[in-house]
Amino acid sequence: MLSNSSKYALKAVLYLAVNSSQATKIMAKDISEPTNIPKAYLSKILQELSRHNIVSSVRGPGGGFYLSDSNREVHLMDIIHIIDGDNRLTSCMLSLQECNAEHPCPMHDLVGDTKVNFVKNLENTTIEDLVSDIKAGKSFLPL
Amino acid sequence: MLSNSSKYALKAVLYLAVNSSQATKIMAKDISEPTNIPKAYLSKILQELSRHNIVSSVRGPGGGFYLSDSNREVHLMDIIHIIDGDNRLTSCMLSLQECNAEHPCPMHDLVGDTKVNFVKNLENTTIEDLVSDIKAGKSFLPL
DNA sequence: TCCTTTATATGATATTTATCATGTTTCCCT
């Protein structure tokens, strides 16, 4: 479904969303440990996200990663696009070019609206939305 | 979503379902061409499927692959399981061990029932079901 | 200014997935 890298990216960003702020930056190491993401790999992912303004960062002592207010308005799909590219989720079940409602592949209806809806959800949901759910006890931060 | 190999497997089996019978066997090469699946790779996949009794085959002149009546009752998920293993589709969005309706990860609800339904469809749908759809003009054989 | 601490950039290794190649077995045909 998602690549490992995307899953790590989402977990890390969620961790930052819950635990960080401009005043409370978190070092890669301190994200890596609780989330069980290999430190070096995580660093690379965070850098990629930073380059695309998904997360914020400052170097040097007292530095680290955090989410600014605007970072929190990022949509989940943005993160996935950056890491996985943009056709991993949206392509047809059988990777066919011509597969649509008018000319469906045999598996088209099995997925049906479900995938469309899911993608739509990813496009509409922001990090902040998920944080609200967590704070409301509707879901739990993945560790 | 699915691995390349699974997609190839599904396409090849569907091709056989529509075009082959015990009396009309098809060589790997003649499946490879119309479906645009690399011949050598396809052969390997077909052998794996044959070993698991998903497709039938006979060697020697006049031989080839075909689907027996019982092959046609195979469920789509069986094919995917053989090629991709059994947790690529069913695992949580973030690959968490403990993610369920009682203890959902933040993305759990985004997928919602959609994935559950999709998996259920794969488990319930047989090759023959898809062939019926194709014959009824509801969908088109992927080439 | 210099040292430490942290992110950043870049590249190296490993693992998985996809693809190709080559020999072996089985079966039909003559």
Next chain:
DNA sequence: AGGGAAACATGATAAATATCATATAAAGGA
């Protein structure tokens, strides 16, 4: 029998993904 046509088995290569390692740049404090 023997030769050719096919699947079958096995292993080699290539490409993508995941992981690790090392050097550089920025920032703060002594």
